[in-house]
Amino acid sequence: MAEVELRNVGQFFRRSGGALVEAVADVSLVIRSHEFVCLIGPSGCGKTTLLQLVAGLTPASQGQISVDGAAIAGPSPERGLVFQRDSVFPWMRTIDNVSYGLKCRGVEKTKRIEIARQYLRQVGLGDVERSWPRELSGGMLKRVAVATVFANSPRVLLMDEPFAALDYVTKLQLHQLLLTLWEQHRPTVLFVTHDVDEAMLLADRIVVMKEGRVVDDRKITLARRRTVESLALPEAVAHKEVLLRHLGLGELVQDRTAPL
Amino acid sequence: MKRTTAHRLTSFGVLVVLAALWQLASILMPYESVPGEPMIPGWQILVTRTFLSLADYWQGGLGVPSVAQGGPRTYAGAALAVLSNSWDTSLRLFTGLTLGVAVGLVAGLAVSWSKWSRRIVALPAQIIRTFPMLALIPMFQLWFGATFLGMALFVAFAVGVIFFTGTVNAVGNVSDIHVDYARTQGASRIQIYRSVILPAMFPELRSSILLSLGTAWTAVIAAEFLGAQTGLGQIIVFAQYFGYVGRMFLVALFLLFYAAITYALFERASRRLTEWMPRELATPDRYGAP
Amino acid sequence: MARTSLSVARLPVDPLGIIGLLALVALWWGLSQFHFLSRLALPPPAGVAAAITQNFFSSSYLANYHLGYGGLAGNLAYTISNVVVALAVSCVVGVALGFASARVELFRAFADPIMLTAGTIPILVTAPFFLIWFGTSRSAQIALLILFDVTIVYLFAQRAAANLDPTYVAAGRTLGAGPMRIVSDVYLKGALPEVFGGIRIALAGAWGLEAFSELLGAPKGVGRVIQAMAAEMDSQMVFAAIMTLAAVAVAFDVAIGGAFDFITRWRRRARL
Structure with a gap:
């Protein structure tokens, strides 16, 4: 479907003191079609900045980002983004939120309502389409945001720590929901997180960033719809140990001799 | 709901108390501003003699001759005087308010287009x-x-600045x-203005609207105080020259x-426009208009 | 959307803002050059500046109109003193009533309807009454301003005291603070930011109100200068008076803002 390529991408900004800060430094990365990639790293490592660059919200200071060989120019609904904070428009009813992207593209009203309704039902919110966002819980708002991006049938799905603020159970429910939708529509996914377990559960491939650079890139070949059992297999544990050590949590790991 | 009902009852009660205090003051302080005109006229005088005297401000017509042409002071004449002067004042107010809001809003949005x-x-x-806007009235004159245009423009100017x-x-x-969320969904600049900026700014704009309403009233009253031919503000100032406290009070x-x-109409309209908001955000500030 | 670059935000004044200000003056100058607006109606900036400097500290011209020999400054002093006196009185009264209403439910039930009504009505309507009751004296203007200021300060003080986290009061009491200390150290300091916001709003409205009530009748003051000069069709002097008053209003606003930032420097500030 869509291959995302980053070539020597860099992003600088000037701190208030005047010092130049490299948020993203010389990142080259190819994300294959339909791949589910998790981008992990300690806070401030540049992963959110990188995601914003791929979304096209900020132009990169350096390098090139392309989707299927075409350089990106600004944001586009074909690269849907789910934010960490609540981005759902509080002044639109649920159904109007979900159909907003379609409306922007000029999809005719009955058609777009029909599509939005279908996705709302898929995320389990069929009965609140006329509600105001203020009447929904945090988890429900996230479902609305997920339904909204999928309604735009994006080729690339970008997620910026989307479930970080949710409680444990809601988060696990949304993981399953996301996997179901992904299996159905197969967008290419770039998912930013700082949660190793979340990454292990979701990703085909985990990319680790530190101080603006990619320091590790590993394939996770565990069979899909991972379970508590499959995540306890030696292969999974080995991945997790390396990832934790990347995050500076080496004391949690027994075998500290394996190379990073 | 119970709380607001209780609140309304207290408010009403306080109004009644204030009216009674006025009556009490009129009995305790029977001074006169000019002979025959009590400094604090009681309600029994206000609704009869004072109201009747407003007939002086009726220009004649509709079968009710004006007092200046020798007609008697009648309740019909008084009512017509109140109606016609209220009409003049409101026309100046709403013309200016509409113009000021429209120009201020459009100019403000245009300026916001680029950072x-x-x-x-x-x-x-x-x-x-x-x-100090009010100090500019003499320039407008x-x-x-002292024309309709001048007064309406003054209101529009004061409101327009606030709104802008x-x-x-x-x-x-x-x-x-x-804004970013809309951009990632492919919204154009115009679409972002229409579906994001306008609704999102409305809660904050509401205090500007209320301030504009207050300013518009103040501006129209100020303009009428300084040399209008008609209007409620003009009646007050005219009555003040002659020490007719009763007329001033009634017209005020x-x-x-x-x-x-x-204010009440605006509250009602804005409640519908802000249905989406969490309740605690939905009560705006309305204070600060002189 | 609204991000300004950080290096600029650190300067006290945005240089682009200065450009905007200069553009405004240029616009004024440009308009005054058009002949359909006669020079009499819209005086050029330079003429107004000259009128201000010539009549600032002393002016026999203004003295001709019974406005004293003190020039614009003398009349400005009258106006400023009225505004300041009214504001000082209103702060004491407004804060006291506002705090009391936040603590005592019964008092609030009585005070709120009066204050809230007074806060929304166009206060200007009462100006002619004060003229009748007090004559064209200082009291008429000060009374009008107090009425205006008190309602605003009252409301902000009440809201500040009501919104103050009760944890602070509880903490103060467990640390042994008596009722007086609670009021002075917790309520007064905690409520200060919001009260200051109210004072700023009150002050901004007060200048125009004071000038206008002087227009209606006062012994002297900037409003009287404006009225006398408007009657003479001397628009240059009218503008000179308005501009000096505006400068004073801006100066007060900046000073209050600076004082506010200093006194409440313990606050966590949102970086914009």
Whole structure:
């Protein structure tokens, strides 16, 4: 479907003191079609900045980002983004939120309502389409945001720590929901997180960033719809140990001799 | 609901108490501003003799001759005088208000289009906000005379400045995340303005609207105080020259009543426009208009 | 959308804002050059500046109109003193009533309807009454301003005291603070930011109100200068008076803002 390529991408900004800060430094990365990639790293490592660059919200200071060989120019609904904070428009009813992207593209009203309704039902919110966002819980708002991006049938799905603020159970429910939708529509996914377990559960491939650079890139070949059992297999544990050590949590790991 | 009902009852009670205090003061202090005109006229005088005397401000017509042409003071004449002067005042008010809001809003949105233009107007806007608008009335009279146009333009000017600065501020405070969210869904600049900026800025703009309403009333009253031929404000100032406290008081009550109605109407309209908001955000500030 | 670059935000004044201000003056100058607006109606900036400097500290011209020999400054002093006196009185009264209403439910039930009504009505309507009761004296203007200021300060003080986290009061009491200390150290300091916001709003409205009530009748003051000069069709002097008053209003606003930032420097400030 869509291959995302980053070539020597860099992003600088000037701190208030005047010092130049490299948020993203010389990142080259190819994300294959339909791949589910998790981008992990300690806070401030540049992963959110990188995601914003791929979304096209900020132009990169350096390098090139392309989707299927075409350089990106600004944001586009074909690269849907789910934010960490609540981005759902509080002044639109649920159904109007979900159909907003379609409306922007000029999809005719009955058609777009029909599509939005279908996705709302898929995320389990069929009965609140006329509600105001203020009447929904945090988890429900996230479902609305997920339904909204999928309604735009994006080729690339970008997620910026989307479930970080949710409680444990809601988060696990949304993981399953996301996997179901992904299996159905197969967008290419770039998912930013700082949660190793979340990454292990979701990703085909985990990319680790530190101080603006990619320091590790590993394939996770565990069979899909991972379970508590499959995540306890030696292969999974080995991945997790390396990832934790990347995050500076080496004391949690027994075998500290394996190379990073 | 119970709380608001209780609140309304207390408010009403306090109004009754105030009216009674006025009556008490009129009995305790029977001074006269000019012979025959009590300094604090009691209600029994206000609703009869004082109200009847408002017939003096009826220009004649509709089968009710004006007092100046030798007609008697009648209740019909008084009612017509109140109606026609209220009409004049409201026409000046609403013409100016509509014009000021429209120009202020459009100019504010236009300036907000680019971050450069927004930065250019930020400082002048801040300074103009503290500008003593009311002191400008004599200039408007020099420019336009004591005409309908001059008064409406003055109202429009005072309202327009408030609305312009309010709009620029409100647009600047719209949360980035909503704008980004719309952009990632492919919304164009115009679509972002229509579906994100306008609704998102409305809660903050509401205090500007209320401030504009208050300012519009103040501006129209001020303009009428200084040399209008008709209007409620003109009656008050005219009565003050002759020491007719009763007439001043009665007409001021009419003005306050109308102002209260405009506030209530706005509250009702804005409640529908802000149905989406969490309740605690839905009560705006309405204070600060002189 | 609204991000300005950080290096600029650190300067006290945005240089682009200065450009905006200059553009405004240029616009004024440009308009005054058009002939359909006669020079009499819209005086050029330079003429107004000259009128201000010539008549600032002393002016026999203004003295001709019974406005004293003190020039614009003398009349400005009258106006400023009225505004300041009214504001000082209103702060004491407004804060006291506002705090009391936040603590005592019964008092609030009585005070709120009066204050809230007074806060929304166009206060200007009462100006002619004060003229009748007090004559064209200082009291008429000060009374009008107090009425205006008190309602605003009251409301902000009440809201500040009501919104103050009760944890602070509880903490103060467990640390042994008596009722007086609670009021002075917790309520007064905690409520200060919001009260200051109210004072700023009150002050911004007060200048125009004071000038206008002087227009209606006062012994002297900037409003009287404006009225006398408008009657003479001397628009240059009218503008000179308005501009000096505006400058004073801006100066007060900046000073209050600076004082506010200093006194409440313990606050966590949102970076914009």
